[in-house]
Amino acid sequence: MTPRDTLPVVRARDVTMTYGDIDVLHGVDLDIHHGEVFALLGPNGAGKTTTVEILEGFRRRSAGEVSVLGTDPERGDDAWRGRIGLVLQSWRDHRRWQVGELLTHFATYYVDPRDPAGLLDLVGLTDQAAQRVDRLSGGQRRRLDVALGIVGRPELLFLDEPTTGFDPEARHDFHVLVERLARDEGVTVLLTTHDLVEAERLADRIAMLVGGRIRACGTPAELARRAAARAEVRWTADDGTPRRERTEDPSRLVWELHRLADSPIPDLEVRRPTLEDTYLHMVNQEAAGADGAAHEEVPAA
Amino acid sequence: MRGTPMTNTWRAGLQRGGIELRHLLRNGKEMSGHLTNVVVVLVVVAYVGDDVPGTRTPMAHLMIAGFAAYLLFQVGLINLPQILVTEREEGTLLRLRATPGGIPAYLVAKCLLVVAMAFGTLALLLAAAALLVDGPLPHGPGGWLTLLWVTTLGLLAVVPLGAAVGAVLPNPREALALIMLPVMGLLFISGTVFPFTSLPVPVQQVAAVFPLKWMAQGLRSALLPDAARTAEAAGAWELPLVALVLTAWAVLGFLLAVPLLRRSARRESGSRLAARHRKAEQSGALPG
Numbered sequence: 001m002t003p004r005d006t007l008p009v010v011r012a013r014d015v016t017m018t019y020g021d022i023d024v025l026h027g028v029d030l031d032i033h034h035g036e037v038f039a040l041l042g043p044n045g046a047g048k049t050t051t052v053e054i055l056e057g058f059r060r061r062s063a064g065e066v067s068v069l070g071t072d073p074e075r076g077d078d079a080w081r082g083r084i085g086l087v088l089q090s091w092r093d094h095r096r097w098q099v100g101e102l103l104t105h106f107a108t109y110y111v112d113p114r115d116p117a118g119l120l121d122l123v124g125l126t127d128q129a130a131q132r133v134d135r136l137s138g139g140q141r142r143r144l145d146v147a148l149g150i151v152g153r154p155e156l157l158f159l160d161e162p163t164t165g166f167d168p169e170a171r172h173d174f175h176v177l178v179e180r181l182a183r184d185e186g187v188t189v190l191l192t193t194h195d196l197v198e199a200e201r202l203a204d205r206i207a208m209l210v211g212g213r214i215r216a217c218g219t220p221a222e223l224a225r226r227a228a229a230r231a232e233v234r235w236t237a238d239d240g241t242p243r244r245e246r247t248e249d250p251s252r253l254v255w256e257l258h259r260l261a262d263s264p265i266p267d268l269e270v271r272r273p274t275l276e277d278t279y280l281h282m283v284n285q286e287a288a289g290a291d292g293a294a295h296e297e298v299p300a301a
Numbered sequence: 302m303r304g305t306p307m308t309n310t311w312r313a314g315l316q317r318g319g320i321e322l323r324h325l326l327r328n329g330k331e332m333s334g335h336l337t338n339v340v341v342v343l344v345v346v347a348y349v350g351d352d353v354p355g356t357r358t359p360m361a362h363l364m365i366a367g368f369a370a371y372l373l374f375q376v377g378l379i380n381l382p383q384i385l386v387t388e389r390e391e392g393t394l395l396r397l398r399a400t401p402g403g404i405p406a407y408l409v410a411k412c413l414l415v416v417a418m419a420f421g422t423l424a425l426l427l428a429a430a431a432l433l434v435d436g437p438l439p440h441g442p443g444g445w446l447t448l449l450w451v452t453t454l455g456l457l458a459v460v461p462l463g464a465a466v467g468a469v470l471p472n473p474r475e476a477l478a479l480i481m482l483p484v485m486g487l488l489f490i491s492g493t494v495f496p497f498t499s500l501p502v503p504v505q506q507v508a509a510v511f512p513l514k515w516m517a518q519g520l521r522s523a524l525l526p527d528a529a530r531t532a533e534a535a536g537a538w539e540l541p542l543v544a545l546v547l548t549a550w551a552v553l554g555f556l557l558a559v560p561l562l563r564r565s566a567r568r569e570s571g572s573r574l575a576a577r578h579r580k581a582e583q584s585g586a587l588p589g
Contacts, residue, residue: 058398096328105316148396
C-alpha cells in the first residue's frame with residue numbers, strides 16, 4: 001500500500017476558528033479517506049462553510065492541525081491546487097465565454113486534464129458546447145461548474161451545497177454523476193449540504209456539524225442505528241394521564257408494563273426516532289441553547 | 302507531460318487574453334462605447350476652427366493629442382478597474398485562485414487586453430482624425446518614436462494605478478461613480494481640451510501632479526510641429542520631465558498594485574463571494 005492509501009485524504013485535529021470574540025468552530029476533528037464520499041451536514045451558521053474554506057486553503061484557522069492530501073492548506077502550492085477540485089454555490093463567472101471554449105481553456109492549466117469533449121458528455125452539456133455561459137439554465141450552469149471542478153482530474157472534490165435550487169430530475173442526475181466519480185474514478189468527495197436526504201443518498205459517511213462541533217459522525221446506517229437506539233414508549237396510565245419514557249430496550253419496557261397491568265395497555269405506542277428526528281433534535285437543542293444564552297445576557301445588556 | 306508551469310502560465314494567459322479580446326470585439330455594447338468616444342472627439346474637433354494662441358497650429362490638433370492622452374488614461378483608470386471589479390464580483394478571480402497558475406495567467410491576460418485596447422483606441426483615433434478632419438500624425442521617425450514611448454510609459458503610469466483602484470473598489474456600479482468624477486475633472490484641467498496656459502496657475506499646479514497633463518504634453522510633442530512648443534507653459538516640450546513624472550507614477554502604481562491585488566485575491570472565498578452576491582441582489586447591482 002502506498003502512503004496515500006493509508007493516510008486520510010483530509011485530516012483535521014482540534015481545529016478552532018475565532019472571529020473577534022466569537023468562536024465559530026470549537027475543536028473540529030475530521031478524517032476523510034481515499035475514495036470516500038463524505039457529507040458535512042449542518043444548519044446554516046453551524047460552521048460548515050468555515051470548516052470547508054479552511055480545508056480549501058481559503059481561510060486561516062485560529063488553531064489546530066489540518067492536512068489535506070498530505071499538505072497544510074495554508075501552505076498549498078500550485079501542484080497541490082492542481083489535485084483539488086472546487087464546485088462552489090455562487091459562481092457566475094465567465095458569462096461571455098462559450099461552454100466548450102471555457103472548458104478547453106481551463107484544461108490548459110493542468111498537467112493531465114480530462115478531454116473537454118468527453119467531459120461535456122459526462123455532465124450532459126454536449127448540446128450546449130457552443131452556447132454562451134450566461135444562457136445556461138441554473139442546473140446546466142452547475143453542471144458546467146462540476147465539469148470545471150473535475151477537468152484537472154482532482155483527487156479531492158469539494159461540493160458546496162451542489163443541488164440548491166435543482167428540480168428533482170436535475171438533482172437525480174447530479175447524484176448519479178457524483179456516484180460515478182466516486183465509484184469509477186476513486187475521487188474523494190467532500191459534500192456540504194443541509195439536505196439530510198441528499199447526504200443519506202450520496203455519502204459513505206456523514207458528519208453532523210452543529211454549533212461549531214461535530215456532534216455525530218458515521219455511516220448513514222450507523223447514525224440511523226444510533227438514533228433509533230433510544231426509542232420512546234408512550235401509553236396512557238391507569239389514572240388516565242398520558243405517559244412517555246425513553247429506553248434503549250423498548251421491548252422489555254412494554255413487557256414490564258403488560259405484566260404490571262395484566263391487561264391491554266391503552267394507547268401503547270413505540271416510536272424509534274429516524275436519523276432526521278435526531279438531526280432536528282440536535283439542531284433544536286443547539287438553537288434552544290443559543291436562545292437561552294441570549295436570554296441570560298439580556299439583563300446584563 | 303506538458304510544458305513547465307512557467308511556459309504553461311504564459312500560454313494560458315495569452316490564450317485567455319486572446320479570447321477576452323475576441324469577446325470584447327464582439328460585444329456590441331462595449332465596442333460602441335469605445336467607438337462613441339472616438340466619434341465624439343472627431344465631431345468636437347471638426348467644429349473648432351481657431352489656432353492655438355500664439356502659434357499657427359490648429360486648435361483641433363492640440364485637442365486630438367489631448368484626447369488621445371485622455372483615452373489612454375481612461376483605459377487604465379476607468380476600463381481596467383471596472384473589468385477587475387466586475388470579474389471579482391462574478392467569481393472569475395476566485396476560480397482562477399482555485400486553479401494552479403490561475404492568477405499569474407489572469408494578470409498576463411489583463412495586460413494583453415489593456416495594451417490591445419489602448420493601442421487599438423489610439424490607432425483608431427489618429428487614423429480616423431487624419432482621414433476625416435485632417436488630424437495630425439507624427440513627423441518622421443523621431444515623432445513616431447516619441448509617440449510610442451509616451452504611450453507606453455503613460456500606460457505604465459496608469460495601468461498599475463488602475464489595477465490598485467480596481468482591487469479596492471467595492472462593486473462595479475459604485476466603482477464607476479467613484480472614479481468617473483476625478484478622471485473627468487482631470488480631463489478639463491490637464492490641458493487636453495484647452496491650452497494648458499489658459500488655465501489659472503493654481504489649477505495648473507494641481508494638474509501637474511497627475512500623469513494626464515504629462516501624457517498630453519508628450520503626445521503633443523509627438524503630434525504637433527516643433528514650433529507649437531511656444532504655447533507650452535515652459536515654452537518647451539520638457540520631455541525629460543514627462544518621462545520622469547510618468548516613471549514616478551508607474552513606480553508608485555506598482556508599489557500600490559502588487560500588495561493590493563495580492564490582498565484582494567487572497568481574501569476571495571466562496572462565502573465572501575456569496576455574501577456580496579446577496580447584497581448586490583438586494584441593491585440590484587448585479588444581474589442574477
